Structure formats: C-alpha cells, structure tokens
Amino acid sequence: MNVFDIIGPIMVGPSSSHTAGAVKIGYLSNKLMGEKIRSARIYLHGSFLTTGKGHGTDKAIIAGLLGMKPDDIRIPESFEVAEKAGLAFAFEGIELRDAHPNSVKLNLTGASGRELEIMASSMGGGNIKIFQIDGLDANFGGDLPTLIVHNQDRPGLVTEVTAMLSQKSINIATMQLYRSRRGGDAVMVLECDQEISKASISGLQSLDGIRKVTYLSLEESA
Amino acid sequence: MSFKALEEIVNITKKTDRPFWEVVLAEELSESQQTRAEALAKMENLYQAMKEADQNYDSLLKSPSRLVGGDGEKIARAIENGTMICGDFIGRVIAKAIKMGESNACMKRIVAAPTAGSCGVIPAVLLTYAEQNEIDEMRIIEALFVAAGIGEIIAHRAFIAGATGGCQAEIGSASAMAAGALAYLRDGDADTIVHAAALALKSLLGLACDPVAGLVEVPCVKRNVIGAVNALTSVDMALAGIRSQIPPDQVIDAMRLIGNAMPAALKETGEGGLAITPTGLAIAKGLKE
Numbered sequence: 035m036n037v038f039d040i041i042g043p044i045m046v047g048p049s050s051s052h053t054a055g056a057v058k059i060g061y062l063s064n065k066l067m068g069e070k071i072r073s074a075r076i077y078l079h080g081s082f083l084t085t086g087k088g089h090g091t092d093k094a095i096i097a098g099l100l101g102m103k104p105d106d107i108r109i110p111e112s113f114e115v116a117e118k119a120g121l122a123f124a125f126e127g128i129e130l131r132d133a134h135p136n137s138v139k140l141n142l143t144g145a146s147g148r149e150l151e152i153m154a155s156s157m158g159g160g161n162i163k164i165f166q167i168d169g170l171d172a173n174f175g176g177d178l179p180t181l182i183v184h185n186q187d188r189p190g191l192v193t194e195v196t197a198m199l200s201q202k203s204i205n206i207a208t209m210q211l212y213r214s215r216r217g218g219d220a221v222m223v224l225e226c227d228q229e230i231s232k233a234s235i236s237g238l239q240s241l242d243g244i245r246k247v248t249y250l251s252l253e254e255s256a
Numbered sequence: 257m258s259f260k261a262l263e264e265i266v267n268i269t270k271k272t273d274r275p276f277w278e279v280v281l282a283e284e285l286s287e288s289q290q291t292r293a294e295a296l297a298k299m300e301n302l303y304q305a306m307k308e309a310d311q312n313y314d315s316l317l318k319s320p321s322r323l324v325g326g327d328g329e330k331i332a333r334a335i336e337n338g339t340m341i342c343g344d345f346i347g348r349v350i351a352k353a354i355k356m357g358e359s360n361a362c363m364k365r366i367v368a369a370p371t372a373g374s375c376g377v378i379p380a381v382l383l384t385y386a387e388q389n390e391i392d393e394m395r396i397i398e399a400l401f402v403a404a405g406i407g408e409i410i411a412h413r414a415f416i417a418g419a420t421g422g423c424q425a426e427i428g429s430a431s432a433m434a435a436g437a438l439a440y441l442r443d444g445d446a447d448t449i450v451h452a453a454a455l456a457l458k459s460l461l462g463l464a465c466d467p468v469a470g471l472v473e474v475p476c477v478k479r480n481v482i483g484a485v486n487a488l489t490s491v492d493m494a495l496a497g498i499r500s501q502i503p504p505d506q507v508i509d510a511m512r513l514i515g516n517a518m519p520a521a522l523k524e525t526g527e528g529g530l531a532i533t534p535t536g537l538a539i540a541k542g543l544k545e
C-alpha cells in the first residue's frame with residue numbers, strides 16, 4: 035500500500051468496492067475491447083447482485099463501459115448517457131463458481147462485431163482483478179499496460195512474444211501462463227512497465243498460432 | 257511502504273530530526289517513480305477534492321434507498337440557533353462529518369480516506385480546523401501525509417476495510433489517522449502523533465460493521481461523527497501528555513486480533529448487528545421489493 039492507496043482515490047460514492055471498483059471493471063473492459071462497445075450483457079454475482087442496486091453498482095459498470103473513471107460525476111446518470119451513446123445493456127443474476135463475492139461477468143460486443151467475455155472481481159479499496167478472459171484464466175489488476183495473448187499451446191510461442199517485447203525495450207513486470215490442456219488453448223498475460231505500440235500488437239496478431247491479442251493500454255487517448 | 261511499525265517512523269524522526277510527514281513522504285518517493293513535487297501536488301489535489309466535496313453538499317439529495325439525506329443541514333441549523341451542547345467548533349466538525357457521509361451515500365464525489373464509508377472523518381477534522389485557524393495550506397498537506405503514514409501502518413499490520421476487520425478498521429483507522437494529523441497541526445512531536453492515533457484507535461476497537469441492507473448508509477454516515485469527535489478528544493489527551501499505556505503498534509495488533517475473531521456476520525455482510533434488528537430487516541426487505 036502506498037500513501038495514495040490510503041488517502042484517495044477521489045471517487046463517486048458510496049462504496050469503494052461496489053461503486054469505484056465496479057467503474058474500474060467497466061473502464062478496463064472498455065480499454066480491453068479497444069473499440070466502442072455496442073452491447074453488453076452483464077451478470078452480477080454474490081454481493082454485487084444482492085446489494086449492487088443500493089450501491090449503484092449497475093450504474094457504475096455502465097459508466098465504466100462508456101469510458102468514465104471512478105471520479106466522473108456523470109456516473110449516477112450513466113444509463114441516460116448509455117442511451118445517447120447507443121450502448122444497449124441488460125443485467126442478470128448469476129452464480130459463478132468459487133468467485134469472490136463482488137464479481138461480475140461481462141459479455142461485450144464492439145462496434146466492429148468483436149466479442150469479448152470478461153470476468154472480474156472488486157477486491158476492496160477500489161482495486162480489482164480480472165480473472166478470466168474469453169473463458170481462460172487470467173489474473174491482473176489493470177494498473178500496468180497488459181498484453182493478453184490467446185494462442186495455441188505450442189513450443190516457442192512464448193519466446194517469440196517475449197523476444198518482440200525485449201526488442202522494443204519493453205520491460206515485463208509479471209508474466210502468467212495458463213492453458214486449458216496440453217496442446218490446446220493457452221493464454222499469456224504479460225504486465226509491462228511500458229506501453230506497447232499498435233504496430234507491435236498487430237505484428238503479434240499475425241504470428242502463427244496466435245488466436246487473439248487483447249491489449250490494455252493505460253494511455254488516455256487509446 | 258517498507259515500514260512495518262509506527263515505532264520505526266518515530267525512531268527515524270528522532271535520529272534524523274526530520275518531521276513525521278517528511279519521513280512518510282521520503283519513503284513514498286523511494287518506492288515509486290514520482291517526484292517530490294508530483295507527490296505534493298497529488299496530495300494537494302486530494303485536499304482540494306475534500307474541500308469541493310464539502311462545499312458541494314446538497315441537503316435535498318436522498319440516497320438510492322432514501323434512508324440518508326438532509327441531516328447535515330439539521331446540525332447546521334442547530335449551530336446557527338446556538339443550541340449545540342458541543343459548542344461551535346465541535347458542532348461544525350459534526351456537521352461536516354455527516355455532510356460528507358451523506359454526499360457519499362448520495363453518489364456524490366468524495367475522497368476515500370481510508371475508505372468511502374469513512375470519508376467524512378478526516379475532512380471533518382482538518383477542514384474545520386483550517387477554517388477556524390489561520391494555517392498555511394502546505395501544513396494541511398503535510399498533515400495529510402501524517403495521516404496516510406499512520407494508515408499505511410494500520411493497513412500493513414491489520415486492515416482498513418470493514419469486510420476484513422469490521423468498522424473499527426474503517427472508522428477506527430480514519431479516526432486514528434485524523435488524530436495523528438491534528439496532533440501534528442497542533443505542533444505535537446512524533447511521539448504525541450502516534451499516541452494521539454493510538455488513543456483514538458483504542459476507543460473504537462471492536463466496532464462491528466453491520467450496515468443495514470448491506471448499504472454504506474446506516475450506521476455509516478453517523479459513525480463518521482464519532483470518528484471525527486473521538487479524534488479531537490484523543491488529540492487533546494495526547495497533547496496534555498497522556499500516553500496510551502499499550503504502545504501504538506500493539507494497539508493496531510489488537511485491532512487485527514479482534515477483527516480476526518469477529519464473525520463474518522459483523523464484517524459488512526449485512527447479516528449481523530443493526531442490520532438484523534427488526535427494523536433493519538424490514539428496511540432490507542422493503543428495498544428488495
């Protein structure tokens with residue numbers, strides 16, 4: 035914990051976990067989508083489901099999906115903003131197995147038709163964790179630029195990805211590997227100290243054996 | 257931060273003759289990529305946000321559950337009418353604490369300190385004190401670093417979330433942080449600062465987190481008042497030379513033990529205490545329908 039985890043963040047109330055964390059989940063999902071979101075099906079689990087309404091969790095998630103941050107004073111009116119922005123959404127309850135009480139599953143469709151499924155939890159104090167993307171495990175908090183590569187589990191692919199990063203002088207802060215089964219679907223999650231350029235991302239996309247590249251940029255304009 | 261005890265900070269202030277807040281700031285800078293100017297500007301920004309949140313209070317707002325709203329105005333009127341037993345200064349501290357808690361419940365912008373539920377405690381103490389006394393803004397920013405340093409140690413040794421430690425971890429921690437900050441503004445040395453914090457925390461040990469319907473409304477808003485007023489009394493005690501007989505770090509450890517011993521029903525689940533009184537349950541039921 036640092037000084038500004040203790041005092042701060044500046045946020046719209048009432049709850050750092052149920053409101054600010056929920057905005058952050060939406061915001062990071064928006065960033066991960068990398069394009070305007072056209073529709074969202076949102077499944078609330080646990081305490082997000084039971085006390086979410088009173089905490090404005092629903093408004094908070096929609097605000098985040100629209101690109102608002104936890105201190106945006108438009109959060110209470112996010113449903114109206116969504117309507118104007120052409121974002122269709124629906125909420126449902128769900129029981130996610132072994133998930134943190136403040137969890138949510140988001141099924142998103144972007145303007146180009148790109149689909150993205152995200153599962154995330156709000157861990158308290160406005161911190162969050164994305165624990166699944168498109169059905170495969172992940173574990174990151176969205177505080178660093180993060181590269182998520184879905185690929186076929188084959189030898190050499192991890193090296194190719196990390197070689198590309200080191201060539202661009204990008205330092206890897208953490209790296210996680212998950213796979214559904216040997217030789218099956220696999221995912222790499224790399225948290226980096228620097229931003230990765232759009233060109234490098236598309237370079238990765240064209241590598242043999244790579245299914246999907248998702249990138250979380252923390253740059254404002256992205 | 258790498259400090260694990262308030263005592264470590266106190267010892268460094270003694271050895272190096274630097275004030276408490278400087279030691280906290282230096283540690284922050286050593287662990288992050290920000291410059292001193294950036295860190296100070298960030299804290300100043302948080303202070304401005306607290307002031308704005310206080311000024312933007314709207315007594316007409318109601319929380320989504322409609323349980324909360326308008327009480328800050330009632331205290332403000334009582335102060336105007338001169339009917340407050342607590343007098344003007346404490347009266348205004350009470351008013352600010354309630355107003356901030358209400359603003360939070362009504363989805364207005366606040367500063368979590370350390371949490372959203374306890375966001376009224378530190379501003380109630382510091383903003384009221386700053387209004388009453390001619391103090392340089394920089395001093396308040398320094399005091400906020402004092403508060404943050406105390407909060408960091410509490411977070412490290414125990415917890416600052418109701419869901420993990422009960423309300424003692426939120427309102428209790430906020431009260432200890434506010435006490436330390438105010439002790440600093442009153443020219444207390446490092447020892448006085450940590451004892452003011454310890455005295456404040458001690459008095460709120462064991463406080464359960466039992467919000468009605470699981471919402472940050474009842475009893476949260478009004479608990480900000482006791483957090484703030486308890487900070488004032490603790491500072492007066494510490495400045496008068498009273499010391500916590502249990503060393504400050506051990507008080508924090510006691511909070512951890514109590515928090516760990518608390519059943520889940522008293523940790524923000526809305527399944528114990530005030531939340532399961534007949535009225536609390538009826539409110540929760542009404543909200544579901």
Ligand code: SF4
Pocket residue numbers: 373374417418419422423424426427464465466467471472473474475476477479524
């Ligand atoms: S009762 Fe619980 S939710 Fe309310 S302020 Fe205390 S710790 Fe926070």
